[in-house]
Amino acid sequence: MADLRGYQCPTWAESLNQIPKKRTLLANKETPIHRWSLPGMPTEYDVSVKRDDMTGCTLSGNKVRKLEFLMAEALEQKCTHVITCGDIHSNHCRATAVVARRLGLTPHLILRANEQGTCAIGCDGNALLTRLCGPNIYLVPHDSGYITELKPRMEKLAAAIKDKLGDDSYLIPVAGGSSFPGLFGIISTFEEMILQGLLDNYDDLVFACSSGCTAAGMSISNYLTGSKLRCHGVIVCNYTKSYFHDHVDQVLRETGLPDDIKANAIVDIIEGYQGDGYNKSTQKERDFVMSVAETTGVMLDPIYTGKATLGMLRELQNNPQRFKGNRILFLHTGGLFAMYDHHLDATIRRRGHEENKIYLWSSKDYKPVRIEEYS
Numbered sequence: 001m002a003d004l005r006g007y008q009c010p011t012w013a014e015s016l017n018q019i020p021k022k023r024t025l026l027a028n029k030e031t032p033i034h035r036w037s038l039p040g041m042p043t044e045y046d047v048s049v050k051r052d053d054m055t056g057c058t059l060s061g062n063k064v065r066k067l068e069f070l071m072a073e074a075l076e077q078k079c080t081h082v083i084t085c086g087d088i089h090s091n092h093c094r095a096t097a098v099v100a101r102r103l104g105l106t107p108h109l110i111l112r113a114n115e116q117g118t119c120a121i122g123c124d125g126n127a128l129l130t131r132l133c134g135p136n137i138y139l140v141p142h143d144s145g146y147i148t149e150l151k152p153r154m155e156k157l158a159a160a161i162k163d164k165l166g167d168d169s170y171l172i173p174v175a176g177g178s179s180f181p182g183l184f185g186i187i188s189t190f191e192e193m194i195l196q197g198l199l200d201n202y203d204d205l206v207f208a209c210s211s212g213c214t215a216a217g218m219s220i221s222n223y224l225t226g227s228k229l230r231c232h233g234v235i236v237c238n239y240t241k242s243y244f245h246d247h248v249d250q251v252l253r254e255t256g257l258p259d260d261i262k263a264n265a266i267v268d269i270i271e272g273y274q275g276d277g278y279n280k281s282t283q284k285e286r287d288f289v290m291s292v293a294e295t296t297g298v299m300l301d302p303i304y305t306g307k308a309t310l311g312m313l314r315e316l317q318n319n320p321q322r323f324k325g326n327r328i329l330f331l332h333t334g335g336l337f338a339m340y341d342h343h344l345d346a347t348i349r350r351r352g353h354e355e356n357k358i359y360l361w362s363s364k365d366y367k368p369v370r371i372e373e374y375s
């Protein structure tokens with residue numbers, strides 16, 4: 001059942017418009033921050049990682065931070081159905097299906113599929129967890145635009161549910177509830193990081209940028225608290241830098257901040273690390289994900305955090321003037337289930353058993369194979 005609480009926003013955010021009155025308690029809070037020795041990191045940098053992949057298991061990453069506020073609004077409005085949309089492997093749609101079941105609401109997902117036919121969804125990665133929750137799934141063509149296709153379909157579905165069942169639906173826009181009140185999920189993450197020493201112990205904050213909600217929430221929070229850090233969003237999808245500046249500018253205006261505060265002054269958007277584009281990963285990126293797991297024990301997903309970490313590393317190596325200092329914090333926004341889409345299986349297999357350090361030990365006594373090379 002829902003743990004619905006009153007929400008008190010931090011004093012530095014009190015001037016913002018549309019402050020939610022309630023939040024649900026869904027995320028595991030105060031996720032750890034620890035040092036992170038990435039392979040190939042220039043020695044003058046001290047990099048740490050904020051483990052927001054640990055905000056939960058099936059409700060994880062930045063999605064559950066946003067859903068705490070979105071679901072509070074759904075419950076306040078006495079909605080009994082939740083409708084959202086995205087791609088088949090969407091972290092947001094998986095988290096929405098999980099949270100709806102947890103709160104006793106009926107989930108409906110309008111999902112873009114590459115192939116037509118009800119088998120298109122499969123059971124890999126996020127799709128497995130999504131389907132285990134048994135949401136109503138509506139497959140639509142992969143090129144369905146949000147404004148022209150998905151939004152009108154969400155509205156039609158809500159109208160049909162109202163008409164036939166008399167029930168109200170809560171609609172969450174595309175890209176994971178990236179408008180209000182989801183933005184306050186990101187602002188509350190920033191608030192949590194302040195309590196963990198963010199403003200004193202770090203010069204730069206780096207995160208993945210896809211819908212731009214995290215970029216907007218982090219950079220607005222940083223601005224409101226005195227702009228101590230430099231915020232960097234690494235683009236991991238097909239949008240351009242100017243798209244994200246426009247998005248953050250729009251959020252700035254919607255939050256009621258003065259017109260002279262501009263996105264390009266409060267957030268550095270890093271281009272060039274999208275690889276093959278949204279929802280795709282290259283072999284180089286997958287090898288990097290594997291080398292980070294192998295050297296640091298931190299799992300990155302190949303769609304968001306893997307690309308963003310690689311982008312951060314390359315910029316620290318090749319473009320250090322972009323950073324304010326040498327104490328860097330990377331925000332791990334989750335996405336672990338994308339690791340289970342089979343692409344990483346092939347990455348492991350193609351290395352072969354020697355490189356994978358798999359030895360056959362059939363006789364009882366131990367005859368080291370390559371002990372001098374153990375790592």
Ligand SMILES: Cc1ncc(COP(=O)(O)O)c(C=O)c1O
Pocket residue numbers: 061062091092175176178208209210211212213214215301304305333334335336
């Ligand atoms: C794991 C993960 N990291 C990062 C992001 C990007 O966050 P945002 O959409 O707020 O830019 C997403 C969202 O799509 C995500 O699922």
